[in-house]
Amino acid sequence: MTESSQFLFFFSALGAFNGLLLSIYFALSAKKKVFSNYFLSLLLLVLSIRIIKSVFFYFNPHLSNIFIQIGLSACVLIGPFLFLYLKTYAEDEKPNWTKHVLPYLAIITTLGFFYPYVEHRAIWSTWIIKAISVQWFVYIILSFKSLQPVIRKIKDKESLRKIDVWVLSIFLGVTLIWLAYTTSAYTSYIAGALSFTFILYVNLLLLIFRNSNGITFFQEKEKYKNKEIDQKTLDLIGQRLAIIIEKELFLNPNFTLEEAAKELKVTKHVLSQYLNEILGISFSNLISTYRVGKAKKLLETEKNYTIESLGYDSGFSSKSTFFTAFKKVTGLTPAEYQKSYSK
Incomplete structure (x- = not known):
């Protein structure tokens, strides 16, 4: 592995590892009655699983097929968890998460059982991965509706609360990661992992600012x-x-x-x-x-x-x-x- 390859591996893998740590952090925070943090934790978890698969597959094309299948399957829950997190932010109440999670979990598990990636790579590449990408995009559109109060504030040039900037950055981050994977055929397969790492560290800075009394956004x-x-x-x-x-x-x-x-x-x-x-x-x-x-x-x-x-x-x-x-x-x-x- 060349020096530049080592840097790419370290930078992208570090983002995935820190994503897992943040997932644990928000899961523990949810115990403090911040229910939306459960969805944020699960969102980071499935994103990290997807990124880890990408990183190791990019640097090791002979990676076990079952690991690849798990990584791809995790994508089916990225959109739903983004939607559920932003919906709890907008409505401040627990949404019916089962109808957005359990059906997709059942479908991807059934497909994985009857059409395992190791034996049906063509089906996964041609149909399943594309279907997951479309489903992810549909949930991005649905999630955007929960950001309407923030969009109106931006249009009217009003002050944004720290939580407004935070959820907006989460939405844009997941959207950019989807875009990076969707266009990876024209750029590089590792682009999704690198974008996740970059976005993760930007959001980490926002998390620090969010918890700082001296920082405000769009100070009017x-x-x-x-x-x-x-x-x-x-x-x-x-x-x-x-x-x-x-x-x-x-x-x-x-x-x-x-x-x-x-x-x-x-x-x-x-x-x-x-x-x-x-x-x-x-x-x-x-x-x-x-x-x-x-x-x-x-x-x-x-x-x-x-x-x-x-x-x-x-x-x-x-x-x-x-x-x-x-x-x-x-x-x-x-x-x-x-x-x-x-x-």
Whole structure:
């Protein structure tokens, strides 16, 4: 093995090994009632198994076929665990993980038993691996829906919480690894392992930052430094802010900071500064509060609508964002609130 090959082996294998260690770390953290960490732990575990297979196969083409089969089979759970982790982040409740894990586990186990890789390499290469890649990509698309609150904050140039940056980096990391493996025929088979190692260390830095009190992302207040809003503008915004409620502009699920600023006849920057410094709330949280207020009224008066449809009628773009926002504001789920009101 040449010196450059030794470096490649060390760098890629180190990432896989550290992935396993992180998997154990998050599994232990889950015992502290952080349920989503179970899914993060399992995501890192199946990714590490897949990477370890790639590393050793790249440097040892005569690797045992059963080991190759295990490595490839692990890929079938990468997408589901990514989806489940991001869903718990978005909805803050335990999802039904069995329907996203057990069927795929049963299918890949059955295929491995009746069509083992050692005897059916052509079937695996032609059909099974491609099917797994498509399934992985489908779950990437499904997972993206859980990131809509973060995407809206980025579009409105609002402050991101550390957890927002963290889950966004996890999503992008898994997507890039999928892309590296999908395009490996045109680049290099080891590209997936190298991308995993690189992304892992970037996320490790984010983990350190996330646990540091001195680090924040997208700090909005720096932009406002030494730029005070004059009293006339303050009074003007205070008077006109009610327009958003009166016209129920928040019912538009795509209502943006820029549209609100136009309606209030101020600049987007000034409105953002007013909300953050004077009211102490971000634009997305303010609109979310208005929507929850509307939802509460509908829950109190409407009996012939499903709770999910009431969420859409209140301006929420998805069931998950509705449930998360409602519980954050009221401390209850929509169903619990409706039940308590009807007593």
